Amino acid sequence: MPARRSTAATLLTLAVAGAALAGCSKKDDAASSDAVKVTASDSACEVAKTTFPAGAVELSVQNKGSKSTEVYVYAAGDKIVTERENIGPGTTVSIHAEIKAGEYEIACKPGMTGDGIRQKITVTGSADSAAKADPRLAAAVEAYRKYAQEQADATIPVVTQFAEAVKAGDAEKAKSLFAASRVGWERTEPIAESFGDIDPKTDTREDGLEAGQQWTGWHKIEKSLWADGAITDDDKKLADQLVTDLKDWQGRIAKAEITPTSMANGAKELLDEVSKNKITGEEDRYSHTDLSDFAANVDGAEKAFELLKPVAAEKDAALAKTLDTEFAAIKALLAKYKQGEAYTSYDKVTEPERKVFSDAVNSLGEPLSKLAAAVVVG
Amino acid sequence: MDAETTEPTAPDTATDHAPTRRAVIGWAGAGLALGAAAAGSVAAATMHEAAPAAAPGIDSTVDIPFYGDHQAGIATPVQDRLHFAAFDVTTKDREALVKMLKEWTKAAAAMTGGREVGTGATGGLPEAPPDDTGEALGLPASRLTLTVGFGPTLFEKDGTDRFGIKAKRPEALVDLPKFPGDRLEATRTGGDICVQACADDPQVAVHAIRNLARIGMGVVNVRWSQLGFGKTSSTTPEAQTPRNLMGFKDGTHNIAGTDAKALTDHVWVAPGDGQDWMTGGSYLVARRIRMTIETWDRTPLKEQEDIFGRSKLEGAPVGKQRERDTPDLSAMKEDAHVRLAHPDSNNGLMILRRGFSFTDGTDGLGRLDAGLFFLAYQRDTRKAFVPLQTKLAGNDALNEYITHVGSGHFACPPGVRKPGEWWGQALFG
Numbered sequence: 001m002p003a004r005r006s007t008a009a010t011l012l013t014l015a016v017a018g019a020a021l022a023g024c025s026k027k028d029d030a031a032s033s034d035a036v037k038v039t040a041s042d043s044a045c046e047v048a049k050t051t052f053p054a055g056a057v058e059l060s061v062q063n064k065g066s067k068s069t070e071v072y073v074y075a076a077g078d079k080i081v082t083e084r085e086n087i088g089p090g091t092t093v094s095i096h097a098e099i100k101a102g103e104y105e106i107a108c109k110p111g112m113t114g115d116g117i118r119q120k121i122t123v124t125g126s127a128d129s130a131a132k133a134d135p136r137l138a139a140a141v142e143a144y145r146k147y148a149q150e151q152a153d154a155t156i157p158v159v160t161q162f163a164e165a166v167k168a169g170d171a172e173k174a175k176s177l178f179a180a181s182r183v184g185w186e187r188t189e190p191i192a193e194s195f196g197d198i199d200p201k202t203d204t205r206e207d208g209l210e211a212g213q214q215w216t217g218w219h220k221i222e223k224s225l226w227a228d229g230a231i232t233d234d235d236k237k238l239a240d241q242l243v244t245d246l247k248d249w250q251g252r253i254a255k256a257e258i259t260p261t262s263m264a265n266g267a268k269e270l271l272d273e274v275s276k277n278k279i280t281g282e283e284d285r286y287s288h289t290d291l292s293d294f295a296a297n298v299d300g301a302e303k304a305f306e307l308l309k310p311v312a313a314e315k316d317a318a319l320a321k322t323l324d325t326e327f328a329a330i331k332a333l334l335a336k337y338k339q340g341e342a343y344t345s346y347d348k349v350t351e352p353e354r355k356v357f358s359d360a361v362n363s364l365g366e367p368l369s370k371l372a373a374a375v376v377v378g
Numbered sequence: 379m380d381a382e383t384t385e386p387t388a389p390d391t392a393t394d395h396a397p398t399r400r401a402v403i404g405w406a407g408a409g410l411a412l413g414a415a416a417a418g419s420v421a422a423a424t425m426h427e428a429a430p431a432a433a434p435g436i437d438s439t440v441d442i443p444f445y446g447d448h449q450a451g452i453a454t455p456v457q458d459r460l461h462f463a464a465f466d467v468t469t470k471d472r473e474a475l476v477k478m479l480k481e482w483t484k485a486a487a488a489m490t491g492g493r494e495v496g497t498g499a500t501g502g503l504p505e506a507p508p509d510d511t512g513e514a515l516g517l518p519a520s521r522l523t524l525t526v527g528f529g530p531t532l533f534e535k536d537g538t539d540r541f542g543i544k545a546k547r548p549e550a551l552v553d554l555p556k557f558p559g560d561r562l563e564a565t566r567t568g569g570d571i572c573v574q575a576c577a578d579d580p581q582v583a584v585h586a587i588r589n590l591a592r593i594g595m596g597v598v599n600v601r602w603s604q605l606g607f608g609k610t611s612s613t614t615p616e617a618q619t620p621r622n623l624m625g626f627k628d629g630t631h632n633i634a635g636t637d638a639k640a641l642t643d644h645v646w647v648a649p650g651d652g653q654d655w656m657t658g659g660s661y662l663v664a665r666r667i668r669m670t671i672e673t674w675d676r677t678p679l680k681e682q683e684d685i686f687g688r689s690k691l692e693g694a695p696v697g698k699q700r701e702r703d704t705p706d707l708s709a710m711k712e713d714a715h716v717r718l719a720h721p722d723s724n725n726g727l728m729i730l731r732r733g734f735s736f737t738d739g740t741d742g743l744g745r746l747d748a749g750l751f752f753l754a755y756q757r758d759t760r761k762a763f764v765p766l767q768t769k770l771a772g773n774d775a776l777n778e779y780i781t782h783v784g785s786g787h788f789a790c791p792p793g794v795r796k797p798g799e800w801w802g803q804a805l806f807g
Binding site: 102265326359362363367369372373 | 468500502503504505506507515516592595596597599
């Protein structure tokens with residue numbers, strides 16, 4: 001047996017012994033009114049409440065059995081949250097722990113062996129509820145909704161022009177509008193994806209299709225324009241359908257479920273999108289306009305961060321500073337590839353250059369994954 | 379909060395409240411650990427019977443201490459598995475690099491003690507990704523050691539003094555010369571920082587590198603990495619020297635981790651050797667040596683034995699009976715591997731080897747991409763690996779079956795002596 005483990009066990013036993021002695025001389029141990037009563041016997045483990053709020057939890061354990069017992073609080077997978085060994089027959093002890101919201105089990109182990117007699121408990125509450133109480137965060141959510149709405153509103157005229165060009169058979173004009181028609185969508189993609197049904201219709205790639213699913217949306221038209229070099233009658237119908245679907249999106253943003261957490265994690269998801277599909281050039285594999293989508297994803301993520309920053313900077317100044325630095329770095333990198341309103345065609349971006357992009361995305365994405373916690377932590 | 383309600387933490391991590399992975403596994407895990415310990419004792423007992431002079435048996439459940447005068451993972455007993463990673467530093471910001479090294483050290487102390495990184499894999503906020511990636515949950519530390527080293531390019535790259543440490547580059551941290559026959563691949567060569575993770579469980583070693591890579595995002599990224607299995611060298615004078623993928627025992631005369639004099643003479647950098655910050659450290663050469671095992675396997679036994687200078691079954695030197703019999707070098711062929719590499723042929727020069735076998739799929743030609751990941755530690759690479767490899771590369775009969783395809787050279791600083799100190803403190807501090 002590892003030496004440290006033995007040492008730790010010994011220390012624990014000593015501490016328990018000391019506490020038990022203190023318990024004998026101090027009558028009000030475990031008498032606190034908030035304590036949750038646990039009555040242990042040789043064959044039962046009764047917990048007075050099975051639901052209680054997150055935070056400091058006190059268990060008052062009375063051993064009515066004839067054997068010494070142990071009491072554990074287990075999180076999923078029998079991860080020990082807290083434990084108390086050696087609770088002698090007839091004694092009452094208190095156990096304190098900080099418990100987060102979630103599902104747990106309390107186990108009494110008469111005779112201090114085996115898996116114990118178990119009782120499921122639920123600890124309620126979430127960090128988001130604390131966040132909702134912060135008026136600055138409520139304001140950030142509303143400002144972000146407004147931003148998303150503006151993006152959608154600005155998208156509709158562009159996508160309409162794009163559709164008109166497709167319908168007119170004007171491939172060159174359609175090509176010139178393709179990337180621009182996606183910017184508002186790419187900036188706010190997590191919101192669109194939260195609706196579930198719009199994204200598969202508008203932004204699916206050919207290899208993402210399920211059996212029997214008809215391919216519609218931007219990327220089908222993209223393939224016709226760049227790879228096939230021909231606009232079919234079907235494409236003309238799909239162009240109209242794209243406008244209809246995006247108007248649906250535009251109309252639903254007001255009702256979207258947005259929280260500070262979803263904003264922060266949405267920002268992270270935008271970077272995940274870049275990391276997964278854009279770095280590889282898979283997203284816009286025919287038009288190679290990936291960098292335009294990439295830049296829009298970064299814009300949208302930055303907007304969410306900017307809105308959450310007053311709170312984030314207060315709670316985790318170092319993180320806010322890191323994010324400032326990394327957003328600046330990735331934007332500077334993108335700027336090198338900007339040509340007028342458009343970006344360098346991604347097939348002209350070399351492997352070593354893609355590695356630089358990948359590093360920048362990882363460098364931003366990793367700290368961005370910590371933004372939600374920094375914002376909502378109470 | 380009462381003492382008994384907090385997780386038991388090791389004395390070396392007063393600031394680290396992450397639960398131990400052992401606490402996570404609970405009693406069932408304790409049973410397993412006991413079982414493993416018992417198995418270890420049996421193995422130890424057996425070993426003692428076979429070789430009365432052997433070192434105490436290795437108990438896989440006893441952690442290798444992280445803190446000490448020297449880094450663990452050099453002279454400490456070799457584990458069964460390896461995950462080695464060479465990193466490029468991508469930042470120009472010295473402060474960011476220092477901050478990462480501090481975080482790495484803290485994480486390394488936790489992981490080598492079988493504990494989770496930070497707030498653990500499940501102990502943090504539900505809204506945030508966990509600090510620990512979690513694939514080692516429920517596993518003991520498995521004798522994990524993490525050993526860090528700094529490559530030449532950290533000090534100077536393309537003529538730039540990147541982090542203001544150019545003047546501190548040790549003279550012994552040379553740019554390795556090109557040896558005859560080297561076919562080094564850029565994607566398996568170099569690196570600004572390396573971390574050698576050794577453990578008895580590959581999952582634990584991989585977990586360690588993965589978590590360091592994640593902590594380092596934005597500061598470093600993985601340039602190349604290598605998994606290894608089946609140690610091919612031993613730092614414990616066991617009865618059995620492990621075999622390499624050619625089926626031979628190699629490294630019988632490796633430096634034992636208990637041989638204080640040999641370590642002092644050949645492995646640890648001594649005061650006055652050069653840069654003070656390296657005193658107590660060691661220089662690591664890592665080489666990915668590809669074996670053309672298909673042609674080796676078509677080679678007659680006698681020829682195989684001549685090439686090594688040892689018998690295949692026993693490992694005895696030519697003309698001798700037992701592995702540890704003193705070799706008669708003159709009885710071996712001129713180009714025999716043992717004859718060329720033996721200290722007696724090299725003015726007593728010795729290196730401490732810690733190699734592992736690898737196989738990484740195929741090479742696209744239907745042959746196994748397999749071989750030896752060679753790790754050698756020494757006090758001064760200029761006086762050890764460089765002359766030795768110069769000689770071997772030019773003459774060794776084994777060269778017909780091996781090719782060096784990857785290479786790294788790193789200055790491994792002395793150990794972190796206590797909590798609060800960090801990897802590279804004397805270099806950057």
